[in-house]
Amino acid sequence: MNIGVLGTGDVGKTIATRLVALGHSVRMGSRAKGNEKALAWVEAAGARASEGSFADAASFGELVFNCTKGDATLAALEAAGAASLRGKVLVDVSNPLDFSKGFPPSLTVSNTDSLGEQIQRAFPEARVVKALNTMANPIMVDPRRLEGTHHTFVSGNDAAAKGAVRELLGTFGWRPEEIIDLGDITTARGTEAYLLLWTRLYAATKNGMFNVGLVSAKG
């Protein structure tokens, strides 16, 4: 599949690299074609990798990952353009983190709204699926590096879009029963707010290489 990945940070690079390894053609998008980090990624990732502006990457993708930082997400998607996103599955991996007062960050939107919802409202014709935003990026694309069963969540208004994301997550190594459909895009309030716990667990354990698994009652 042709996939656009918006963002040149660690999350974008990790996801883009994994997608190329799985046989997809991937275009990484940044503010302007020729971004140094994007060029370095293309050089390392090989023939199925390309780069361009946010609009280039969004137009290229049949499916688009938003891996920009939360405070840059809406501007990046504006730059990508509504027409480039129309009808497409937009996997939103971002979190609305505010590091202006240091670590741990607070959230720029929370409780009664979420960045996932803001994106869906701003781009009503995109099929937004919030996913993978609750863990460190190496785990997103290789969940089996953790010991045992753990979970990831999807939030979105479009059932077929969530189905497409589930399928793609399956190719990353997620087992079907590890992918929990929380419901519509408003449930992104839950996974984004969890970052307020995740960042403190990161500080307490001095290690981001964990994820949560739901543990249920005995038999």
Add this chain to the structure above:
Amino acid sequence: MNIGVLGTGDVGKTIATRLVALGHSVRMGSRAKGNEKALAWVEAAGARASEGSFADAASFGELVFNCTKGDATLAALEAAGAASLRGKVLVDVSNPLDFSKGFPPSLTVSNTDSLGEQIQRAFPEARVVKALNTMANPIMVDPRRLEGTHHTFVSGNDAAAKGAVRELLGTFGWRPEEIIDLGDITTARGTEAYLLLWTRLYAATKNGMFNVGLVSAKG
């Protein structure tokens, strides 16, 4: 030990009952001595159980559990009185849930503050430890009813108070490695915000009998 339990709801009853079963003397507190639910609990719980006002219960306890609803917590603690709480470990199990717009609830305080912090600020001489607020009450007092390893969190400014709570949680069945010290009371922002995810997991799984376990990297 003599323990005060503030609140006559399911959380208060479950914790109070477990404490009595463990050999503690427990006084359940409510707005006024003679509360019907409290009397019924005393009747069922036996000789080590008693009831009274919030002030009665707080004065009685060497350690006090706050199991009131989040929107009633500060008023209940005011009624208990700063003098009754002075120097005592105050285990705060409450969550600042706002059900005024139905389910799932939002939070009345979040992101850059928490109910745990509000309590600590209002009662600076109490030794507040936020704990157990991230799961259904049957699991709080009997973690082994779930299948496998899962975690609970403690937040508080007083290390000795957290130590006392860890010890008490141990008698409930929590293994030492399952109790994660997140740090000072500001980390209650994390566990309280997690309720925004918990309530949606509850809706998605149609079952509150779960908890999260941290799953770590192999080897």
